[in-house]
Amino acid sequence: MPRINFQQQLVALKDKLLAMAALSQQALGLSLEAYIKSDMSLCEHVFEIEAAINAAETSVDDMAYDLLAKEQPMAIDLRFILSVIKINGDLERIGDQASNIAQRARANRDLPEISLPVDIPEMGEKAGMMIRTAIQALLEADAKLAESVLKMDNEIDEMNRLVQAELVEVMQQHPMVSSQALNAIIVSRNLERAADHATNIAEDVIFWVRGSDVRHKFSLAEAD
Incomplete structure (x- = not known):
């Protein structure tokens, strides 16, 4: 009976984490919409x-650490709880990124609306796709799906590099729109960081399911 209760607690822990994941995804999506549409009411919603x-x-942390202390889990259950703790931190950071983007939307509020030569919505869509896929991999305990997230990371890194280069050039040629361009640079950087957190989540899913640490393997492959 105690073991059954432990498994039920693991399910409850996973449900808590997935509920938090839904909040993080919602916050990021709303922050991007607030930035694109200059909607201040959406900014306030993101902060809430x-x-x-x-x-x-x-x-989530309290529940996870409580299970570690009281149940002393082994093997895959231990890996799951350790992964939950790490994923929990990444989800919180995605919330921080969303808040940062909403702050840039507020900073644009009193500035003239201009068209910049970058596609922030596309970058946001790709970052959102990475997060959704990582969470789906968590939900389904699907290491192969998690691996697909790792392969997306280079693309959004490159998009961020291009945005930075384009907007620095805009700031040099048109100083009067430097504030708007700088805000866009910060939004781009936060989207790239949100994608990094999606990658971290995917790596933790692989660790949970397979018991293998892929972080250094992928970094070495990229170095080659």
């Missing part, structure tokens, strides 16, 4: 969700 994410992070 971020507060809920912070509270959820504490709740």
